[in-house]
Amino acid sequence: MIKQLKEITKTKGLPQAVVRNGSTVEVWLSSPTGDSSDSIIVSIGCGTDEQATQVMNAWLELILD
Secondary structure, eight states: OOOOOOOOOOOOSOEEEEEEETTEEEEEEOOTTSOTTOOEEEEEEOSSHHHHHHHHHHHHHHHHO
16 A cells, blocks of 8 residues: 655644535634734545544544643
């Protein structure tokens, strides 16, 4: 099995919202500069809807913690 490694992106913004759309999870991060005019949306493709649910729940734990 070949594993594909993804580039790691470090951000300063905090997670504000998480949305699951099928097998894709979108994480909305607040502005890394503190300016309210920009934000970062990270799209995470998962293999299945169930995996996406697990990823979403992990991000939600960060937000609600």
